[in-house]
Amino acid sequence: MIxxxxxxWFWMVALIVAMLFLxxxxxxxxxxxxxxxxxxxxxxxxxxxxxxxxxxxxxxxxPIWYGGVIYRYGLAGIWYGFFAVWVxxxxxxxxxxxxxSPAYTQGDWQTLRYAGLGGELTRGYLSGWRVFMDIWxxxxxxxxxxxxxxxxxxxxxxxxxxxxxxxxxxxTLFSGYWGVVVADFQQSILVLSAIxxxxxxxxxxxxxPAGIMDKLHLxxxxxxxxxxxxxVGKSGNGIPLAWFLTMIFASTLAGIGxxxxxxxxxxxxxxxxxxxxxxxxxxxxxxxLMVILRNSLWAVAILAFFVMFPGIVDExxxxxxxxxxxxxxxxxxxxGFFLGCIIAIHFSTxxxxxxxxxxxFTRDLYQHYINPKASPKKLITVGRIGILVTLAGSFFLxxxxxxxxxxxxxxxxxxxMAGTWIPCVLQVVWWRFNxxxxxxxxxxxxxxxxxxxxxxxxxxxxxxxxxxxxxFWVLLGISAVIYLPVTLLTKPEDMGHLVKFYVMNKPYGxxxxxxxxxxxxxxxxxxxxxxxAAESVKGGExx
Amino acid sequence: xSEKHSARMKKLAIDEKIDxxxxxxxxxxxxxxxxxxxxxxxxxxxxxxxxxxFLLLAAVGQGMIMFSLLLPKIKAIxxxxxxxxxxxxxxxxxxxxxx
Numbered sequence: 001m002i003x004x005x006x007x008x009w010f011w012m013v014a015l016i017v018a019m020l021f022l023x024x025x026x027x028x029x030x031x032x033x034x035x036x037x038x039x040x041x042x043x044x045x046x047x048x049x050x051x052x053x054x055x056x057x058x059x060x061x062x063p064i065w066y067g068g069v070i071y072r073y074g075l076a077g078i079w080y081g082f083f084a085v086w087v088x089x090x091x092x093x094x095x096x097x098x099x100x101s102p103a104y105t106q107g108d109w110q111t112l113r114y115a116g117l118g119g120e121l122t123r124g125y126l127s128g129w130r131v132f133m134d135i136w137x138x139x140x141x142x143x144x145x146x147x148x149x150x151x152x153x154x155x156x157x158x159x160x161x162x163x164x165x166x167x168x169x170x171x172t173l174f175s176g177y178w179g180v181v182v183a184d185f186q187q188s189i190l191v192l193s194a195i196x197x198x199x200x201x202x203x204x205x206x207x208x209p210a211g212i213m214d215k216l217h218l219x220x221x222x223x224x225x226x227x228x229x230x231x232v233g234k235s236g237n238g239i240p241l242a243w244f245l246t247m248i249f250a251s252t253l254a255g256i257g258x259x260x261x262x263x264x265x266x267x268x269x270x271x272x273x274x275x276x277x278x279x280x281x282x283x284x285x286x287x288x289l290m291v292i293l294r295n296s297l298w299a300v301a302i303l304a305f306f307v308m309f310p311g312i313v314d315e316x317x318x319x320x321x322x323x324x325x326x327x328x329x330x331x332x333x334x335x336g337f338f339l340g341c342i343i344a345i346h347f348s349t350x351x352x353x354x355x356x357x358x359x360x361f362t363r364d365l366y367q368h369y370i371n372p373k374a375s376p377k378k379l380i381t382v383g384r385i386g387i388l389v390t391l392a393g394s395f396f397l398x399x400x401x402x403x404x405x406x407x408x409x410x411x412x413x414x415x416x417m418a419g420t421w422i423p424c425v426l427q428v429v430w431w432r433f434n435x436x437x438x439x440x441x442x443x444x445x446x447x448x449x450x451x452x453x454x455x456x457x458x459x460x461x462x463x464x465x466x467x468x469x470x471x472f473w474v475l476l477g478i479s480a481v482i483y484l485p486v487t488l489l490t491k492p493e494d495m496g497h498l499v500k501f502y503v504m505n506k507p508y509g510x511x512x513x514x515x516x517x518x519x520x521x522x523x524x525x526x527x528x529x530x531x532x533a534a535e536s537v538k539g540g541e542x543x
Numbered sequence: 544x545s546e547k548h549s550a551r552m553k554k555l556a557i558d559e560k561i562d563x564x565x566x567x568x569x570x571x572x573x574x575x576x577x578x579x580x581x582x583x584x585x586x587x588x589x590x591x592x593x594x595x596x597f598l599l600l601a602a603v604g605q606g607m608i609m610f611s612l613l614l615p616k617i618k619a620i621x622x623x624x625x626x627x628x629x630x631x632x633x634x635x636x637x638x639x640x641x642x
Contacts, residue, residue: 075583075587078582078583084582085579088576088578092617093572203589212590225590227586251576252575277617282617288578289578292582293581293585295582296581296582296584296586508564
């Protein structure tokens with residue numbers, strides 16, 4: 001339990017009230033149209049989606065799992081943040097393709113890419129899965145805020161959920177994406193301030209940079225200050241070199257694909273809400289840079305915690321390293337500000353996933369399959385019901401995950417989707433990859449990921465201590481053995497549909513037959529003619 | 544395609560020098576993962592390690608190379624370009640038979 005002074009309570013309550021006020025302020029914008037409720041009218045300058053991506057990727061759970069990997073592996077744990085590189089690559093590649101499509105969501109995009117029943121099945125499957133993932137994400141936010149509230153005030157899970165997650169739902173219900181994105185901007189500033197202040201306090205408390213290094217050496221743990229400390233074979237400290245190389249491979253590949261990472265779905269919404277493609281690109285790239293720099297500040301603060309509290313073996317305890325630095329060492333007033341910032345972190349991530357889950361629930365499931373003629377007013381009402389469904393589901397999932405968040409997150413970010421990573425790239429770069437291949441990969445992965453990571457080890461069929469990177473490659477390989485034959489033994493997508501997709505999205509990679517068909521149909525002029533035509537248009541506009 | 548349609552298609556045609564993916568894009572992909580140098584660089588710099596300053600400089604260099612490769616294309620894809628693309632897509636939707 002932590003003692004809080006009146007000034008601390010003042011700061012905490014003031015910040016919560018300010019965040020709720022924004023929700024009410026944007027109520028009128030949120031209720032104007034469906035595009036306003038889900039995409040803020042597609043007119044945002046780059047810094048708004050950027051701050052929103054950054055704030056959303058900084059959840060209450062993020063310093064917990066990051067604390068877990070840095071406390072376990074030292075600075076080498078920093079590479080678990082490689083997925084930020086995936087966002088950087090995506091900023092220049094998948095963003096460009098997704099932005100030029102008229103899709104609201106990744107579910108929409110699937111029906112642009114695949115034809116007929118196959119397209120509908122991929123959309124339906126992806127949307128259902130996405131609603132589940134948003135429930136899951138809000139669930140682990142619930143688990144994280146519970147851990148914090150339990151440490152601070154001895155609060156139980158249900159009370160933490162009722163006070164903090166329900167409060168977010170209020171402004172998300174009323175203001176839609178406008179409220180989410182503007183509150184995210186405010187919250188990103190608060191979050192960054194908290195990260196800088198707490199991390200500096202931690203470093204100073206541990207004796208400054210020199211003090212941390214000296215204590216690490218005294219403890220015989222100097223390797224922890226080396227981000228390139230890898231385990232090769234069975235010797236060494238840090239993370240396995242094979243895992244490091246796997247993460248470089250996976251994140252580079254994923255940035256070229258579409259939908260390969262669980263965070264893509266949030267980013268897709270922000271890309272489409274930007275006013276131009278350039279704004280979308282800038283927002284994704286700058287957000288990834290912020291995430292990379294944020295990780296470094298956290299890492300050093302967690303290292304400072306390690307030298308002050310070495311030898312903690314319980315995962316649930318050392319996961320709280322960064323929060324402990326703030327709770328244990330910040331002075332009166334700043335502690336309250338820090339708590340307000342933690343609540344801001346919680347609000348930004350939960351509001352995003354409530355709105356996003358609701359967007360898939362409404363547009364991709366309800367409107368697409370149940371009531372295509374629904375009025376905008378009806379869609380917004382259903383959107384609000386979607387928020388309540390996400391909220392209710394998250395309560396139960398969060399209860400399941402309230403211990404060992406690090407393990408769950410590593411599973412969700414790296415292992416749980418391993419079998420779908422290459423298919424997500426193939427659907428962008430290879431014309432021949434079809435809906436049946438995509439569905440085979442996703443369905444196979446759904447079963448295999450749980451079997452290999454949780455069920456078979458629990459039953460004693462395979463060892464419990466198989467490293468994450470081996471699980472990753474096994475899943476990648478087994479899935480390929482399933483989806484490649486399925487793709488090659490079934491018919492390609494309808495050529496007319498592929499041509500439409502190609503001329504609208506202009507993807508890269510192996511699209512030769514489709515491009516030639518588009519030129520044959522007169523839908524795409526050949527290079528020299530197009531350049532000439534474009535130049536003459538430009539000349540005409542100038543004159 | 545009729546002559547009328549053909550003329551409109553030419554008017555709406557987008558400069559394929561901008562539109563196509565090329566060697567610069569590939570080079571861009573290769574440079575981007577090195578931005579992670581910034582993470583290790585800042586962490587080590589905060590611990591006062593010289594390697595940290597070197598890695599931070601490397602990250603700045605990476606950023607400059609990356610933007611010199613990719614920025615011209617991003618600039619070219621302006622609001623005007625996006626509007627033209629939207630018109631082109633509407634036109635294609637109007638005239639094309641997909642089956």
